[in-house]
Structures are given as structure tokens and as C-alpha cells.
Amino acid sequence: MNIKSWHTDKKPWIIAGPCSIETEAQFDDTVGQLVKNGIKTIRGGVWKPRTRPNSFEGVGEVAFPWIKAAKKKYNVDFAIEVASAEHVELALKNEIDILWIGARTTVNPFNVQEIAEALRGVKDVPILVKNPINPDLNLWIGALERLHDVGIEKIGAIHRGFSTYQESLYRNIPLWQIPLDLKSRFPELLLINDPSHIAGKRSLLFEIAQKAMNLQFDGLIIESHRNPDEAWSDAAQQLTPDALDDFIKNLEIRNPGFPNSSFQNQLDQIRDEIDETDKELLEVIARRFDLVKQVGNYKKDKNVAIFQLERWQKILAERPEWGKKLNLSPDFVKSLYQEIHDESIRIQTDIFNKK
Structure with a gap:
């Protein structure tokens, strides 16, 4: 798999936004505050794969007009999670700029292949792949290969940690060596850290993000909500836009090489x-x-x-x-x-x- 470097903006690349798009007002207000603080790439959940039934699973297609309006109003790129060929079709139809494949989807090669086929021929839309929920590097690589094999050139990986039955400080244990092994095999692969889903709570977010910067990750995808305590999903791990701004300003970005x-x-x-x-x-x-x-x-x-x-x-x-x-x-x-x-x-x- 010959992966080429494609994201040339200043590092780290920050992708931020609410876990879920809940209402038009909530989304517009959150995006507006993020843009005011310099964020240029917005994330938001349209469909939310949930562990248990009868919990909030996203507003679905209703969100697309709100996204279009925000993109036009604030001049931002927008990223969403897709879990099926139908999601891909709707996302592309509604001019979504960046797609990511979630951990629950990456774990299933049939689902990934279905998404890859739906993306065949797409050239300019970056596709980011979260690690599978279980610590299986080959499964992660396999998902990237399926996308590469249908001609996707702008490919990246998102490290969001791994599920475990053991008690842990984290919502998902980081197992940092796995993404580092991935980067070692594919040095040009864009590698982004997701501190929100590793931490599961605000108090751990900074230390995880800083470690990602220490390890030369290319960016962060992080959840931000205008009022996290009222969020319809993942309330405990989201930051307000202003808290996120302070968070980013306090990160220490390491030099990629030696000074002398x-x-x-x-x-x-x-x-x-x-x-x-x-x-x-x-x-x-x-x-x-x-x-x-x-x-x-x-x-x-x-x-x-x-x-x-x-x-x-x-x-x-x-x-x-x-x-x-x-x-x-x-x-x-x-x-x-x-x-x-x-x-x-x-x-x-x-x-x-x-x-």
C-alpha cells in the first residue's frame, strides 16, 4: 500500500465540534464559537452508532440543511462519520468535505468493503479510519487497504483507543504502541488522535492530547459543545469552545527533528x-x-x-x-x-x- 502525504496545513490539524448535531440552534452556536476561536474543520455526529438500543442515535438527514447553512455562513470544512454505503451516498450528495469510518464499522471487513465500493472513483474527499474497537493492527490496516484499493488517495487514521474488559482509568485504553506501529509501517499516513473517546472525561483530555503531540501525531479530533452538560450524548468528555481554545493554546508542539x-x-x-x-x-x-x-x-x-x-x-x-x-x-x-x-x-x- 503506497500511501502519499496529502494534508499540508500547519500542524496540528484540529477537527472539533459536537459529538452529535442536536438542533439547528445548538449546532450553529457551537460552530460560531469554534470558528471565532480559529477552528476551520468542524465535526459533528449525524448518525450515532450506540452500544445499547433506545438511546439517542442522531437526528439523521434532518441535519444536512443545517450543515450546509453553517458551511456557507462560516466558510468551514465539515466531517461526519459514515457506517454504510447509504450514509456515503447521502454525505457526498450533501457536499460533506471529510468522512470518517468509526471503530464499530472498522471491525467488520464486510461493512468497510461496502463503504469502499460506494467511494470508488471519489478523489478529493479525505477518508479517515478509526482503529477497530479491539486491539487488532491488521484489521486497521485492512480497512485502510480496502479504501486504497478502490483508488482513495486522501487516507488518514484516527486513534481513539481500544475497548477492554479490564478496569481502566480511560474509557478506551490508548495502547499507544499500536498507532505508532501503524505509523512506522506507513510513515506518510496522516495520524490523528481522538482524546475525547480515549478519555471519556474532561479531566484526562489534556494529558492524552499532549502525549499525542509528544509522539508527533498530525492532529486531534475533539468534541466541543456550547453547553457540554446538556449534550444529548457523551456529555462528560466534551469541552466548551472557549475551554477548547485554552486547551489548544496550552499544548506544547514538539520539533520533528533535532535542533543541532x-x-x-x-x-x-x-x-x-x-x-x-x-x-x-x-x-x-x-x-x-x-x-x-x-x-x-x-x-x-x-x-x-x-x-x-x-x-x-x-x-x-x-x-x-x-x-x-x-x-x-x-x-x-x-x-x-x-x-x-x-x-x-x-x-x-x-x-x-x-x-
Whole structure:
């Protein structure tokens, strides 16, 4: 997939607007305030895929005349989510400038292919693809490939976090390595962060957006409403236009490269130390798994079950506390040992399976 760079405006590209277009007055007032604060690309939900039935699912086609009026009045581009070929047809008919495919749609290749076919031959409308709700990089890439294969040239990706059954600080856990892996494979791909859907609450929005800027994301798509507390959907994660303006002004935009050769040389020295430390770290992990193999052989000889709940509970209780004394995040340590435990189970299972 040969993706070309296409968005040349100043970074970060800010796309902002209400989660849902609710009424003509609400939409016009919100857009007017956003434009006054310098926002040039507006987002808004026309159709809202909801997790549970009988909740607000958007006003639908009723919103298109309001969008046309706002586009003409404020001279802005407008972006909406599409989830079917019918949505694509209506969006293009009503001169929508940017389309995005949501996380619940990206997860279904049949739906994405249907949308891709509806877009065949469309050249000037950017198509942005949110990550699937589950952490599957290949599924995300597959959606981008389907659009690329029908001739879409202006393609971008939106990182909105991933659903999890585990308790989390976030509405959707970021799993930053997944979008970074995507960017590594396709360096010219436009990559936008959606702090609203990762955070789920206003108090976390800034730290997520700032981290995206630290990681060289190309832009942010963020929800803003004239009165968030009265919003018909996602009230807790929306900002007023003025709060969003302060939010953006406080973001620190990082340089894409190094300011001088001296800085580069110093950074290279630190990275050399990191490389050596990583070698030592891997050697320690290898030694640990050698011990795991000894345990596996002993359990097999004594006909003892692989999984020992009491031992695993002891590790989960002790290791985060050990990490805390070393200024390591307990959540990180717990996550690390869950990975180590999974690999230990796999190693011991292989030992049991050998005749």
C-alpha cells in the first residue's frame, strides 16, 4: 500500500465540534464559537452508532440543511462519520468535505468493503479510519487497504483507543504502541488522535492530547459543545469552545527533528546506554524463563497442574509493590508480569505436551 502525504496545513490539524448535531440552534452556536476561536474543520455526529438500543442515535438527514447553512455562513470544512454505503451516498450528495469510518464499522471487513465500493472513483474527499474497537493492527490496516484499493488517495487514521474488559482509568485504553506501529509501517499516513473517546472525561483530555503531540501525531479530533452538560450524548468528555481554545493554546508542539548536532550526539550517547541496558534486561528475562522450564519439568514429573492460583496471586500482590519502591508504576509492573505469566504458561504447556 503506497500511501502519499496529502494534508499540508500547519500542524496540528484540529477537527472539533459536537459529538452529535442536536438542533439547528445548538449546532450553529457551537460552530460560531469554534470558528471565532480559529477552528476551520468542524465535526459533528449525524448518525450515532450506540452500544445499547433506545438511546439517542442522531437526528439523521434532518441535519444536512443545517450543515450546509453553517458551511456557507462560516466558510468551514465539515466531517461526519459514515457506517454504510447509504450514509456515503447521502454525505457526498450533501457536499460533506471529510468522512470518517468509526471503530464499530472498522471491525467488520464486510461493512468497510461496502463503504469502499460506494467511494470508488471519489478523489478529493479525505477518508479517515478509526482503529477497530479491539486491539487488532491488521484489521486497521485492512480497512485502510480496502479504501486504497478502490483508488482513495486522501487516507488518514484516527486513534481513539481500544475497548477492554479490564478496569481502566480511560474509557478506551490508548495502547499507544499500536498507532505508532501503524505509523512506522506507513510513515506518510496522516495520524490523528481522538482524546475525547480515549478519555471519556474532561479531566484526562489534556494529558492524552499532549502525549499525542509528544509522539508527533498530525492532529486531534475533539468534541466541543456550547453547553457540554446538556449534550444529548457523551456529555462528560466534551469541552466548551472557549475551554477548547485554552486547551489548544496550552499544548506544547514538539520539533520533528533535532535542533543541532551537539544535541544529536548527546542523545546518541544516552541511546547507546539504553541499548546496553536492554541487552542486560533480555538476559535477565531469559534466565527467568530457564527457571520456568525447570519448574515445568518438575511439575510434569510430579503430575502437578501448570497453573497455581496461590502462587500467581502472590506474584500479583508482591511485584507491583517491589516496583513501587523502584519508582515504577504498579500498573505497568502488573501488566509486565501478566505478559511474563502468559509466556510462562505457554513454555510449561509445551513441556507437558512433549512425549
